[in-house]
Amino acid sequence: MFWEQLLNGLTLGSTYALIALGYTMVYGIIQLINFAHGEIYMFGAFVGLVLVTVFGLNIIVALVGAMIFCMFLGMLIERIAYRPLRGKSSRLSALISAIGVSIFLSTLMVLIRGPNTTRYPEIIKITTYNIGSISISSLQIIILALATLLMVGLQVMIKKTRVGMAMRACSQDLEASYLMGINVNRVISFTFAVGSALAAAGGVMVGVYYNAVWPYMGLMAGLKAFAAAVLGGIGSIPGAMVGGLTLGVLEIFGVAYLSSSYKDAIAFAILILVLIIRPQGIFGQKKIKKV
Amino acid sequence: MKKRLAVLLCVVMMLTLVVGCGGNSSNNEDVIKLGYLGAKTGSVANYGIPAEKGMKLAIEELNENGGVLGKELVGIYEDNKGENSDVAIIVDKYISRDKVAALVGDPCTGLTKVAADLAQKNEIVIFSPGATGDGVVEIGDYVFRNTLLDIFAVPAVVEWMIEEKGWGNMAVITTLDIGYSTDLTPVFKKAIDEKGAKIVFEDTINSGETDFTAQVTKLKNAKADVLVFTGYYTEAALFMNEVKKQNLDIVLVGGDGLYGQDLAKLGQNAVEERVIFYCGFSSDQPSPETAEFLEKYRAKFNEDPDMFSAQYYDAVMILAKAMEDAGSADPKVFRNELAKLKDYPGVSGNTTFREDREPIKSPVCLITIKDGEFTLLEQIDVK
Known part of the structure; x- marks a missing residue:
């Protein structure tokens, strides 16, 4: 049972990790906790659903479609809700704006689809493989593989491309990057686009994995992913990946060996513990403020 | 000028209110009123909407057959939205302004309790065709319910x-x-x-x-x-x-x-x-009473009844029977007859009130899903 539960945990954790990446990337650059990020994930799941059921597209095409849609959605949100506030008002106003966007997006979806849970069709034929006493479903393999692929791709992009370099520069010092001739606004837009696309991929995967989507699914997932990002060290990309996976595994083990009643409590207990013991998270760097 | 117009409009509004009240307060004793409790909008409207239809059907049927005690039966249907505060206001209105003989509802336990407190204080019968939770009939001897208890x-x-x-x-x-x-x-x-x-x-x-x-x-x-x-x-x-x-x-x-x-x-x-x-209810394999109800309901509303429509229908019928038996529409009198109910063959199954007024309903329907539809699997008797 241990290995099966570990696998369950890794699958759940990889969806957290995909969402956590968006939080951490945006935070790394503009120090904003984008609370609307969970809703982008929810929109991704619904867009995927519509592409599959209404347009009859294949799941991979739908996944890409949802990612592209959310890329633009993320950029649009940044343009409308965050950019006008940047530099002019305190960081707190941007945070409140983010909460507003979050509420707006989830209620918008309630308006469009109604508040009830919608079934995600079974798109992928599920076969179960038995290795010894452990059974693995093909769906879990696909989700794990896809999540790994996306995360490796992200890492390569950040380390090897020019825009990745610009992003790293911006995360170190926004003003200095601007003075060096980097188009900071464009880099921020790009960061939102990438983060949102990853969240959308997570949304579609969760929809396929659990066969269900609903307008408020982003709220809890967003909070958990945020906890994962903090656990890994907010601002750190490997941190978000490790944090997400750790949180998923811990949650599943909590249910498996302690009690299901504490499932959500586990995530937030870990968050609090980390903040007490190692405030910068697993991979976070201690920032020394120079006066 | 604008201010004057506003004042004038306010006065007109108030006048219409007064006139409206006047119209309602002329209580005639030729009718027996029943107050519906249920939500027609909001999150529990799924229960209240079919319930209202069941109640309307029962009242219409009774009136076609000469009413109750020779008087016409009138239902009053306010929407309590499933909110505690609305229930309190509506019950107050039913009791003090409409002078109802009984309240029929609510489908939910919590709301029924709110209404039952008020009804008990005013010695008005309240009959819930839906509240399955604990602590309902314990509120007092004017509180009844007719639903399958867990x-x-x-x-x-x-x-x-x-x-x-x-x-x-x-x-x-x-x-x-x-x-x-x-x-x-x-x-x-x-x-x-x-x-x-x-x-x-x-x-x-x-x-x-x-x-x-x-x-x-x-x-x-x-x-x-x-x-x-x-x-x-x-x-x-x-x-x-x-x-x-x-x-x-x-x-x-x-x-x-x-x-x-x-x-x-x-x-x-x-x-x-x-x-x-x-x-407690399934439209498959109906008893003769249920079959008749199904036919009438479908003819009137062009849809299938559910548990709530059947239980509201029964509630009105049981209340009417108690009033006839007691020869009075005074809650203080007919509640005694109501408490004696035994083996009543309703459209939602047989009902007997135990001594503590808890309903024993039989049979229990076991439902399963076949081809995406709720299908009756078996009926089992409750001892």
């Missing part, structure tokens, strides 16, 4: 599971943040204990969750014959989806909290003939 249904269902199906090892799953579920679980556990079956696995979930992988993996290792699930339909459907994904072969049994169309929509082939729940 404490009577569950032992019969558990016995059926053991005797008919041979399911001796049971798993029980509770939805922790749903009062309905945490109340129903002990009822099931007590019945399982008393009937000599074993609980081999117990776990909890929360509503709004979708990840049940860990629970299902545990369940798979527990070797249970059947899964008792006391929560609502959404989680049941998602749970069964995961059960199917992990190739587990188990049937889920639950209460009428599973009675929602979404169960079949969300679960599809994962719930097909794999879910059984009990409830």
